[in-house]
Amino acid sequence: MKIIMLIDMDYFFAACEELRHPELREKPVVVGADPKGGKGRGVVSTCNYLARRYGIHSAMPISMAYRLKPDAVFLPVDYEYYEEMSRKVMQRVKEFATRFEQVSVDEAFIDVSGKVDGYDSALSYAKELKESVTKSYGLPCSVGVSTNRVLAKMACEAGKPDGIMLVKEEDGAKFLAKMPVGKLYGVGKKTGEKLQGMGYKSIGDLARANPVNLVSEFGSYGAEIYRSANGKGDDSVVENYEVKSIGRERTFQEDTSDRDEIRRQIISICKEIKTEIEKQGFSFKTITLKIRYPDFTEQLRGKSLGHYSNDISQVEDVAIRLFERYVEHGERIRKIGVRISSLSKKGGQMRMSDFAN
Template sequence: MLTKTSNDHNQTSPRFILHIDLDAFFASVEEVNHPELKGKPIVVGADPKQGKGRGVISTCNYEARKFGLRSAMPISHAWKLCPQATYLAVNMPLYEEVSKRIINILKPFADKLEQVSIDEAFLDISHKVADLKEATTFAKKIKSIILDRESLTCSIGIGPNKLVAKIASDYRKPNGLIIISKDDAKKFLAPLNVEKLGGIGSKTKERLNSIGIKTINDLASYDIKKLKDIFGAWGEEFHRMAYGIDESEIIEEWIPKSFSREYTFDQDTSNYDELKFMVDKLCEEVTLEAIENGFSFRTITVKIRYENFETHTHSKTLPFPTSSIETLKNTSMILLGPFLRSDRKIRLLGIRASNLNEKAHQKTLEG
């Protein structure tokens, strides 16, 4: 559920949407914090434990990427590829503080600002600039101020909408700047792989590839009726995106859809006491976050991943919203029950609270 906190931009006026993406953010912040690491490979994520660690890379700097490392890579594999890297634990309080400072830098530059994640944001600058030349100068000033104040680089894409701006910001990383006019949007997108379009994941990519669509130009040229027959309403949306059409607005305030926590065990386990301890811990963290943000919840989901990476989820929707830790704990253990097998060990455990109610009257359900 989303809430807009300002009026929509007049669609008859030219739109200038800027997307900013901080380069290798976590690792770059660590490099600023530890100048002695500058120019060396840095990996932020799970403890590699000399190649025996569990978990994945959260992010790594561009020096580490030269060795083939990337986000979401198993940390044990990263160690094999680059044992000489500096491996650091995620320091979220530090990254959040730097992110807040950067958002405060960006706010005066925007008619409207949408923070997409800790290191990404969209800015509607339609009333701040008159043409692409001014937009270029505008973006260079933003990059200069962030570099001067925070010693961080960023990549910026500017386009007629969010779709084109985001793809443009990723086009020439790191420290890139790409400006795409409305007239050039389709031409810019045409040679790119079809999965560059938002909403096209690995499974949809496979289906598109199977019918001969590999590039965005292939998608734009494909018969729209056939696309709708295969993908339903999404087929028409994919076709519009391939032409660089996106009318989505800048959303200045996001209301969260869920709160969740996951934990990867150091060693796969089927031990009931160990699993219950972690369920309790995750439930406490999820409930605390929900309460701090003024929400109760109705739907509870447990996620497990077995040692062979087979993954399952099990959910239950309560009759009333709640923010009771005990309710979340008890319900989670009931949902976990069918997955507890002595012959199968669990690698990962997750708890999610969703179907949120903001500042709702909360009833506590026992049992």
């Protein structure tokens, strides 16, 4: 039996702001676009729990947040600072893991099967991890513990904030059954609405569906959500935390959902990476797509080829497939990036200076 955990920092950007300005702890804090006295455009990135009491939540238009609580503390997104805190926290999390996979700036899956023996020991290990992060860095987090990614993620969400939740494999389907179908990990807004339209209101409804219907509607993704609804699923954790990598990013002038434009940018990024790997003589094994949304949340989605390659068309193919798979139609994007890692260099070992870019 594998033990997979998801550690997710609570209201991360706002928590980072509270950390450097402790006087904010007693106030509603909203990190995001400039509200400009209620006329501002853009959205809320993150807010603390005090702000949530007023109905404010992430991805909400900043003008609406302003109307709900004009005297809340509104702060701009200081991404560099949050990334610096993220690096520290993730380094600690990694020390607890047999395998470590960061999926966003404040979230990571870890496989701890080699470190624990059974559920009880997994639970105390999760406590140890949580305490270590909270005590060392003063940032709150939640941990979900189970045997696969879906259950670990859903357990973590259910335990928030500042919680630890364990869901045993055999209790998975029951744990999920009453939740609305749109809450299932891996189901986005559009898919959620489509499933509702097909008559699946709760995750339990989806678990009892005829999988054939789901596959004919959604292809292999239909089979995947059917398994998820039944508490089964992927238990792999793919190491992606690589210092040794080459990547490029593009920020769009305006947030965009224009898929042709996004694909063009992915291809143009890949051209730059091609120039770089030819210059340096690198081969690579892993390709990661990074998507940053208007609210500054990020998705990292990676794929390992299983062998070394220097064929850039593979990077393009994989990056575009990950984009098609993980970004829904109509979803707006702020920034897109592609990164190759697990590098190898012809003619000997790599030096650290090879990675300075």
